[in-house]
Amino acid sequence: MSDVLVLGKEIRRALAAGRPVVALESTVIAHGLPHPHNVDTALAMEAAVRDGGAVPATIGLIDGKAVIGLSEDEIRRMASDDDVIKVSRRDLAAVLATRATGATTVAATIFLAARAGIPMMATGGLGGVHRGGETSLDVSADLYELARVPVGVVCAGAKAILDLPRTLEVLETLGVPVVGFQTSEFPAFYSRESGLETSHTVANTEEAARLIEAQTALGLGGVLIVQPPPAQQAIAKPDVETWIASALEEAAAAGVTGGAVTPFLLERVSALSEGRALSANVALLVENARLAAAIAGALVPVA
Numbered sequence: 001m002s003d004v005l006v007l008g009k010e011i012r013r014a015l016a017a018g019r020p021v022v023a024l025e026s027t028v029i030a031h032g033l034p035h036p037h038n039v040d041t042a043l044a045m046e047a048a049v050r051d052g053g054a055v056p057a058t059i060g061l062i063d064g065k066a067v068i069g070l071s072e073d074e075i076r077r078m079a080s081d082d083d084v085i086k087v088s089r090r091d092l093a094a095v096l097a098t099r100a101t102g103a104t105t106v107a108a109t110i111f112l113a114a115r116a117g118i119p120m121m122a123t124g125g126l127g128g129v130h131r132g133g134e135t136s137l138d139v140s141a142d143l144y145e146l147a148r149v150p151v152g153v154v155c156a157g158a159k160a161i162l163d164l165p166r167t168l169e170v171l172e173t174l175g176v177p178v179v180g181f182q183t184s185e186f187p188a189f190y191s192r193e194s195g196l197e198t199s200h201t202v203a204n205t206e207e208a209a210r211l212i213e214a215q216t217a218l219g220l221g222g223v224l225i226v227q228p229p230p231a232q233q234a235i236a237k238p239d240v241e242t243w244i245a246s247a248l249e250e251a252a253a254a255g256v257t258g259g260a261v262t263p264f265l266l267e268r269v270s271a272l273s274e275g276r277a278l279s280a281n282v283a284l285l286v287e288n289a290r291l292a293a294a295i296a297g298a299l300v301p302v303a
């Protein structure tokens with residue numbers, strides 16, 4: 001594994017010195033946001049991590065290597081190449097073996113982050129149980145991976161296109177704490193409100209760090225830290241639900257299944273919202289990167 005995992009120099013040094021590092025995913029760049037917003041957002045997230053006093057490590061698969069800390073050129077490649085493969089846990093080995101370019105989902109990103117010794121990650125929305133998942137069994141590998149690896153993931157809840165109550169049920173079953181950052185309500189990605197409760201609440205970054213440390217000390221796996229999208233860009237839930245209903249109908253009509261479902265729905269919601277969903281998505285990604293950096297800075301280094 002050691003020669004498959006390639007760490008950027010700055011990241012290697014930071015980890016060795018016990019300085020904070022935050023992992024970032026690349027699926028959101030390759031498949032979650034339209035060009036050129038994807039490049040701008042990826043770079044803005046890295047800048048927000050630096051602002052927060054940590055070193056960013058955007059993760060992806062390039063030429064048979066799992067790169068922990070993509071260069072700006074590599075991020076641009078992820079953002080504009082058409083043949084970038086969406087890589088979740090089950091795809092890691094195959095994409096590495098064929099030396100294809102792969103963008104990692106939350107699941108694959110936290111798996112690799114944990115291998116590299118990075119304890120924090122930031123993203124927009126976690127994958128979860130898809131609507132109708134009780135029959136299709138389409139449940140994101142993100143949930144299972146989070147239960148396995150000692151990584152704290154900051155997000156704005158799970159994507160609104162999902163079945164949020166069932167997503168929380170599965171997280172509870174898997175033993176993943178869902179921790180509201182200064183809130184007790186589980187956010188609904190584009191919307192601040194969902195009507196659903198988090199399992200715990202923390203008041204500040206210190207409390208978040210203590211909870212992650214306790215979880216890690218017990219070998220319990222990961223922690224989900226949620227914060228609502230910024231008020232200025234957040235969208236009221238009824239508006240979002242209208243767009244999602246249309247997007248779901250279109251997906252069913254087009255026969256979209258498997259890993260293609262998430263990118264398809266996100267693209268349709270973005271179009272139907274006339275850009276509002278995109279600005280909310282970008283704003284929350286940057287704020288989550290900032291919070292992850294602050295929490296990473298409050299963690300006591302392990303060794």
Ligand code: PSU
Nearest residue numbers: 027028032105106124125127140141262
């Ligand atoms: N949330 C977004 N945009 C995205 C994703 C989540 O706002 O692109 C991606 C993440 O990489 C997440 C993945 O891990 O979708 C989940 O996909 P699936 O449901 O196929 O596991």
Ligand code: MN
Nearest residue numbers: 138139140258
């Ligand atoms: Mn799926």
